[in-house]
Amino acid sequence: MASNTLMFRNLVISFLLVIVIGASSSWAATPADAKSGQSSSSARLADLTGTWSGTFFSKHANVASFTMTVEISQDTPGTLIGSANLNSDCLKGAQLQVTVTGSKVVLAGSNPEGHNITLRGTLDKTGTLLKSTYILNGSATGSCETDDGSGDLLKR
DSSP: OHHHHHHHHHHHHHHHHHHHHHHHHHHHHSOHHHHTTOOGGGGGHHHHOEEEEEEEEESSTTSOOEEEEEEEEEOTTSOEEEEEEEOOSSOSEEEEEEEEETTEEEEEEEOTTOOEEEEEEEEOTTSOEEEEEEEEEOOTTSTTSEEEEEEEEEEO
16 A cells, blocks of 8 residues: 555656746746747748838728828837828828737827727738738718728838
8 A cells, every 4th residue: 555655646746847847838838928928920020120111092982092101110128119201182191000920010109189099910920011901090071981991102
């Protein structure tokens, strides 16, 4: 009976060692960003900083295309932010928050008047072309209450 107890105890200790060693190896192989609680996509954040520009085309025949330039940077806590300048009848500029999940990117924000724009896109493999769709919510009293379409932003 004593040998069964000893064998069981040794088996439990061996099992616990395997778990502990495996967990510590897994921890060591985890990227530093994941250990700090940041998403692994944050490693790509630096790739997005800089100036991006492109042309966007509305789905609506009566709405003119427009150009947009976005300057993306990181604020003090490391969050990506953007400042957009648009050549649009609906919106001239906006302050943006930038969210990255893998190759998926969302730029969303507004101007002081409360007009909003959201771009949802996918980065190409080079990380320099963002193919995206947009939705713009302008003034309810203007000609551009809501507009949507697509376009590309190219990193300069």
